[in-house]
Amino acid sequence: MDRYSSIKEEIKGMCDIVELIGQFVQLKKTGKNYVGLCPFHSEKDPSFTVNPERQIFHCFGCKKGGDIFTFWMEYHNVSFFEALKDIAERYNIDIKGLSGDKGEERAKLLEINEMAASFYRQMLYDPVEGKKAREYLRKRNIDDAVAKEAGLGYAPDRWDSLYKLFLNRHIDIRLAINAGLLVERDAGDGCYDRFRNRLIFPIFDIRGRVVGFGGRTLGDGMPKYLN
Ligand SMILES: [Zn+2]
Known part of the structure; x- marks a missing residue:
């Protein structure tokens, strides 16, 4: 069996x-x-x-x-x-041993998305990091309750903030690239964050799980919206 x-x-x-x-x-x-x-x-x-x-x-x-x-x-x-x-x-039955299953890979992707969403949220409410993004929201009359309800976040203006977090947490980088959160450098020389200096809108499925992200630039970065 x-x-x-x-x-x-x-x-x-x-x-x-x-x-x-x-x-x-x-x-x-x-x-x-x-x-x-x-x-x-x-x-x-x-x-x-x-x-x-x-x-x-x-x-x-x-x-x-x-x-x-x-x-x-x-x-x-x-x-x-x-x-x-x-x-x-x-029923607290351990099924982690199930490997090589598409369902498991999907579960891992969801986990990575949750981790990223939580990181972006944390950045938005960080007194220093999220200042610019919170000002942007205020100017557009998006209040805190709405921002929290939508799970909004902020991707810092750096090339490696999420990348470093994933490395520290021993996340499968290949999956983070598949999730569209990291981009591989041409020379095979590591990765960089796909979303930088952007207001982040998580995309939820009907079960409330984060399945993707949209990002609106807060600077002159193009394109204005990134999905
Ligand atoms: Zn019936």
């Missing part, structure tokens, strides 16, 4: 489907099974059934059914890998 399926089995062994689904759907015990109103279609009489013995669910109305992973994917509209990760997290 590969690591992937063994983790799947491990999670299944630790997680009870009635308990898991019960967090999202009100279930009532009926004989051997539990029933509730189906979260996947609209109904007045419960036809959504959870079978604890077989650890599966089935809806007699819309015919949806499966195990905890199917439920999680359908209910939260995520991929199988994300479902695996979310459930593992919830």
Whole structure:
């Protein structure tokens, strides 16, 4: 059994489907099974059934059914890998051993983006570093609450502020380049920050995760906007 399926089995062994689904759907015990109103279609009489013995669910109305992973994917509209990760997290099961997976690379990219977003925010509110950017916001009547809500940040007017942070934290530089945060120098001589002296607008996905950045220059740098 590969690591992937063994983790799947491990999670299944630790997680009870009635308990898991019960967090999202009100279930009532009926004989051997539990029933509730189906979260996947609209109904007045419960036809959504959870079978604890077989650890599966089935809806007699819309015919949806499966195990905890199917439920999680359908209910939260995520991929199988994300479902695996979310459930593992919830039950404190370590899945870091899963390597070479696209999902893991994506998770690392998100982590890098979060780190950058947090660094840029910190710079915006730094008394010295962020002074110019905060003045810019004030002039445009963007108040603090709005700036914070949007997660705005500031990329300092230097070539290596984010690069140094990533090096210090042993971040995979290749991924930071893929994320569009660093640019490789031609001579293969390290990298430099892509965003410099720019007001930073993080771009969020529907789950509130930072998936990219836009930057508006505060100087004469071109282009005015960088994505
Ligand atoms: Zn249904």
